[in-house]
Amino acid sequence: MTKLVILPGDGIGPEIIDASLPILEKVSEKFNLEFSMETADFGGNAYDKHGNPFPDETWEKVQNSNAVILGSVGGPKWDDLPRELRPEAALLGIRKRLGLYCNIRPVKYHDILASKVVWKEEYIKGVDIVIIRELTGGAYFGAKGRDEHKAFDNIEYTAEEVERIVRRGFEIAMNRKKVLHSVDKANVLESSRLWREVTLRVAKEYPEVRLEHLYVDNAALQLVINPKQFDVIVTENMFGDILSDQAAALAGSLGMLPSASLGGEIGVYEPAHGSAPDIAGQDKANPLATILSLAMMLRFTCKNEEAAKAIEVAVEKVMNAGFATIDIAGPNSKLVGTKEMAELVLKEI
Amino acid sequence: MTKLVILPGDGIGPEIIDASLPILEKVSEKFNLEFSMETADFGGNAYDKHGNPFPDETWEKVQNSNAVILGSVGGPKWDDLPRELRPEAALLGIRKRLGLYCNIRPVKYHDILASKVVWKEEYIKGVDIVIIRELTGGAYFGAKGRDEHKAFDNIEYTAEEVERIVRRGFEIAMNRKKVLHSVDKANVLESSRLWREVTLRVAKEYPEVRLEHLYVDNAALQLVINPKQFDVIVTENMFGDILSDQAAALAGSLGMLPSASLGGEIGVYEPAHGSAPDIAGQDKANPLATILSLAMMLRFTCKNEEAAKAIEVAVEKVMNAGFATIDIAGPNSKLVGTKEMAELVLKEI
Ligand SMILES: CC(C)[C@H](C(=O)O)[C@@H](O)C(=O)O
Numbered sequence A, B: 001m002t003k004l005v006i007l008p009g010d011g012i013g014p015e016i017i018d019a020s021l022p023i024l025e026k027v028s029e030k031f032n033l034e035f036s037m038e039t040a041d042f043g044g045n046a047y048d049k050h051g052n053p054f055p056d057e058t059w060e061k062v063q064n065s066n067a068v069i070l071g072s073v074g075g076p077k078w079d080d081l082p083r084e085l086r087p088e089a090a091l092l093g094i095r096k097r098l099g100l101y102c103n104i105r106p107v108k109y110h111d112i113l114a115s116k117v118v119w120k121e122e123y124i125k126g127v128d129i130v131i132i133r134e135l136t137g138g139a140y141f142g143a144k145g146r147d148e149h150k151a152f153d154n155i156e157y158t159a160e161e162v163e164r165i166v167r168r169g170f171e172i173a174m175n176r177k178k179v180l181h182s183v184d185k186a187n188v189l190e191s192s193r194l195w196r197e198v199t200l201r202v203a204k205e206y207p208e209v210r211l212e213h214l215y216v217d218n219a220a221l222q223l224v225i226n227p228k229q230f231d232v233i234v235t236e237n238m239f240g241d242i243l244s245d246q247a248a249a250l251a252g253s254l255g256m257l258p259s260a261s262l263g264g265e266i267g268v269y270e271p272a273h274g275s276a277p278d279i280a281g282q283d284k285a286n287p288l289a290t291i292l293s294l295a296m297m298l299r300f301t302c303k304n305e306e307a308a309k310a311i312e313v314a315v316e317k318v319m320n321a322g323f324a325t326i327d328i329a330g331p332n333s334k335l336v337g338t339k340e341m342a343e344l345v346l347k348e349i
């Protein structure tokens, strides 16, 4: 039995979660898996209700679970709160408390989205990348402070922190094309020089993997001009934040991108997009990122590759049949809303 | 009389400088401007000769000049030196010693390069962006250190440092479309919250400018999916490094991108590309970034807009006539080498 905590969050979070969960029921019947689910408050709405974006009650439930399914958090409503009360603080808090140092973001181009991407087809056809982002270190969690006249954020890494994430990179590369791009800024940053040294050391244990180092500025450029050269990319927290959002363009929409955050016993699965308050409550949001995040949960928490694949194949089928939410709709798409999209996927499982 | 120090540097640096300088002679005749020029060692070759990538002798000459024309520095040959002896240290050194806090990088799409860019034409036609990068603060120059087990780089900013660069952003926006995008990561970093506060304060002095704030991850995505929305972008050092390289894709080649680094009395003008050791000495490098950097020198140091424009117009003419170095050559281009490209521009002035 897999105990899930559902954190719908803010904006479009609740509706994409609501639409997606029935898929899990279907999967549980079909693959004979058992799930229990509890919902909890998290993010801006939790702040409104409890004065805390990550209430203790929620943390209790999370600690007693096997995996967390997160919708999305944040919105302009909470932008002027002090940093520690903002919805983002809940996100950073859950990452840190659960030790989720490994963020996995697959980015895949689908031929059916040719009209939605900015690239000419020859540059993007076949793109299938996994970005592995370190998630509990660097400037996000280093010492930080400010007064009226100055401010600082310390980018801090230990060799152990680098080693464990880079190792994940090599492991994932071994299961794919055996090519790993490590991104740093070793010509300027000491933390990046440590990163590169540790990477070179770990590389000796994976002689089959071709390892390439890129400076982050060049990586950002290469991801635009030649994305097909990449298969697995591993990098530190801030660089990973930037590159993975940038790479989202390759998938045609942020609404297509799932993510898994791993590290300890409990994994967190969430769409890579934000809470999109402008379209919240309108049945317009794309639920596929959430649905694909459920597939990642089946893969990494339940270790059920077959069930994960079943969802992924169903998503491909629905997309190839021309169904699309507004964010991925081209001139010949059959436009559907959040709920209908999720139902279509469910029917294919 | 404008005193120039020429730092050819490493790799393709010497040949793009050699090819470009005759254009300055032509401009000096035509616009009745006087230049003196001295050359000095800088970068990897300076390390080889003097054991120091930024020799005192070079610094003496630079201090006595009005502007510096830099080729490019660095190469794998010097990659394993300690940080302070690497060619990049010379680059960071000259920025800091001259107080070059303001790095200006224009990025322009030319219709003639339609076949060289990865974008479909409708997304890129008309792109004309100026990225203003803070160049002497942040993680580049904050406290940094390491031992075997850990390393750190401190992102440090004072309100004054933010204010002067943001002000440049507003000034440049006032001379263009009166739209300024400020990029930060204020949902996570204290230094970004300071950045945003100062920006909002300075904005009051420029009520005509429409100011937009973007998080850096979203900025990287937007620069790919909708570059036309941008006119002037202002951001801190590291984010500017990443975004300006990424934006280079919009110009079809790094070989098209000039830059100016300003702040004190003496400006530094250099192409945004690297030293490209793989093609050095082969008369293949694109000299246009260097030539356009000379135009920026005429604009900002000599305050001669007419002379600057003369170069820029000449470059446009040569490109529109179909001449191209290998990096920007399409199926119908007339392929030329470094020298010939520069000569063609010279003839158009
Ligand atoms: C909301 C923000 C704190 C977060 C981050 O920067 O990590 C988001 O951009 C992400 O990538 O998950």
Ligand SMILES: CC(C)[C@H](C(=O)O)[C@@H](O)C(=O)O
Pocket: A187, A188, A217, B088, B091, B241
């Ligand atoms: C070479 C390197 C130190 C430099 C930087 O990061 O500033 C370069 O990338 C640039 O953008 O001028």
